[in-house]
Amino acid sequence: MSGKYNYANETLIDIKEYEKNVDIHEMIHKILTSKTTYGFMVDLLHRICLFDEQKKWLFILLEENMNRMQEIIATNYEILSYIKTDGFQEYLHQVEKLKKNKRYYKYFGRLSWTRTSLSESNQELGESIAYQILAIGLLALDVNIWNIPEEAYESEKNFKRFLSKDNNMNLYNPNVRFDAFIKYTNPDFPKDETLIKSMMLDCQLGRDNIYEICVLEILKIYKNSDNIFQVLQRIIGYSTIDMSSYGYTIEELSYLNAFPTNINDIMDNYKFELSFCDNNEIIGKERLVNKGLLRIDNTMLGCPINNTLAIVDYEKGTAVYSWFKDADNLKYIINNVKLSVAFFDIRTYPRFKKELAIGVSKNIYFVMESSIMYNIDFIINEFNDSFYGIVLYATYGLLGIRKENRILLQLFSLNAKNIIVDYLEKQNLQLSQKEWNELFPDLSMEIEEIITNYFKYFNFALKILDKKYS
Numbered sequence: 001m002s003g004k005y006n007y008a009n010e011t012l013i014d015i016k017e018y019e020k021n022v023d024i025h026e027m028i029h030k031i032l033t034s035k036t037t038y039g040f041m042v043d044l045l046h047r048i049c050l051f052d053e054q055k056k057w058l059f060i061l062l063e064e065n066m067n068r069m070q071e072i073i074a075t076n077y078e079i080l081s082y083i084k085t086d087g088f089q090e091y092l093h094q095v096e097k098l099k100k101n102k103r104y105y106k107y108f109g110r111l112s113w114t115r116t117s118l119s120e121s122n123q124e125l126g127e128s129i130a131y132q133i134l135a136i137g138l139l140a141l142d143v144n145i146w147n148i149p150e151e152a153y154e155s156e157k158n159f160k161r162f163l164s165k166d167n168n169m170n171l172y173n174p175n176v177r178f179d180a181f182i183k184y185t186n187p188d189f190p191k192d193e194t195l196i197k198s199m200m201l202d203c204q205l206g207r208d209n210i211y212e213i214c215v216l217e218i219l220k221i222y223k224n225s226d227n228i229f230q231v232l233q234r235i236i237g238y239s240t241i242d243m244s245s246y247g248y249t250i251e252e253l254s255y256l257n258a259f260p261t262n263i264n265d266i267m268d269n270y271k272f273e274l275s276f277c278d279n280n281e282i283i284g285k286e287r288l289v290n291k292g293l294l295r296i297d298n299t300m301l302g303c304p305i306n307n308t309l310a311i312v313d314y315e316k317g318t319a320v321y322s323w324f325k326d327a328d329n330l331k332y333i334i335n336n337v338k339l340s341v342a343f344f345d346i347r348t349y350p351r352f353k354k355e356l357a358i359g360v361s362k363n364i365y366f367v368m369e370s371s372i373m374y375n376i377d378f379i380i381n382e383f384n385d386s387f388y389g390i391v392l393y394a395t396y397g398l399l400g401i402r403k404e405n406r407i408l409l410q411l412f413s414l415n416a417k418n419i420i421v422d423y424l425e426k427q428n429l430q431l432s433q434k435e436w437n438e439l440f441p442d443l444s445m446e447i448e449e450i451i452t453n454y455f456k457y458f459n460f461a462l463k464i465l466d467k468k469y470s
Contacts, residue, residue: 036141260396
């Protein structure tokens, strides 16, 4: 698995199995999901199910009904994108390489007829074909979800019965809709004008009010839930990408939105052993750690009620979680630990930055856990008029920004190495670039240790901690 879109702000790329255009593959999943009525409703259901699993059956069913068509589109778009990014010969090489993966080669083969006239002499057709496939996918996912009756949401049996009636599979199942649209555009198949007209009723590309439509549908689905408004408040404030921002192409947006991590470890779940201690035990627990980090988090799953922190022991593979009472208590802990200190959430620091600006001289790191596109406001607010450096590793890049005793660490895709500076410049930031070793002459090893170990434990602690306190 070299990439994953898991209904988060950013798309994930694997540092162990990284392939060049996987950024684009995962971004297509994000576009199909976040820019359509059906996709965005599935997205909201996924986020709600982290708090309330009563409709998890619905999320699973709806997701299954769009998975195949999404993979067909993302795979075809990804492979065709090599023509634009690396040339026609590399595209042919990627097609041959894909044959080793029977599942994804089958996805690619499903639309082979779209490429019959594609050759090196007219390779510009590749981009046009990719856009057309994406457009068909967006139409297939632009489902009139508001016409689904309330009783269909009451049980899995009811929903499946609803889909089996009349023409509903063509109206409400994206996999079936996509097949029908593809057949209509394929010259080898007869055209069913009546079917297509029924499927296109109220269908729109680039619909403006997706957010409002999907929230209303969620309220219909959870009409008997006492806490749905509270849950929605916790999930609907997350950021979205403006696809027209700064005139970037889909490929360039894909690169900026990709976030390098260790996907296989994420899928295997959290590897560290967790324990908990009282606030007055934190310093004593920290004294027992030889190599590690004081990790300062936001509250579980984004609700700022409890101020959490952890002492992560790299050598023992343990994390001791606790909490801090207020700004003075946090300042005391930071000043009295010997380990490196890092904020892992951009919402926590602004609440305490005035107090931490006085009487704290040690370095404070900010480890960004999402792509730069979602952290740029934080960078603008907290790191304007400062210095930055970039270091490239085998499968990912690292942006470091330093302002006084504050150091921000932002991972990025290697594909973004040529546009990340342009992206920063377009923010009107007063940033000056320095060589990495000049900017961090005494901290390079410490930074590398923080990032290397970050890949090992990621942020599963928040989910586990949420279970403890919920």
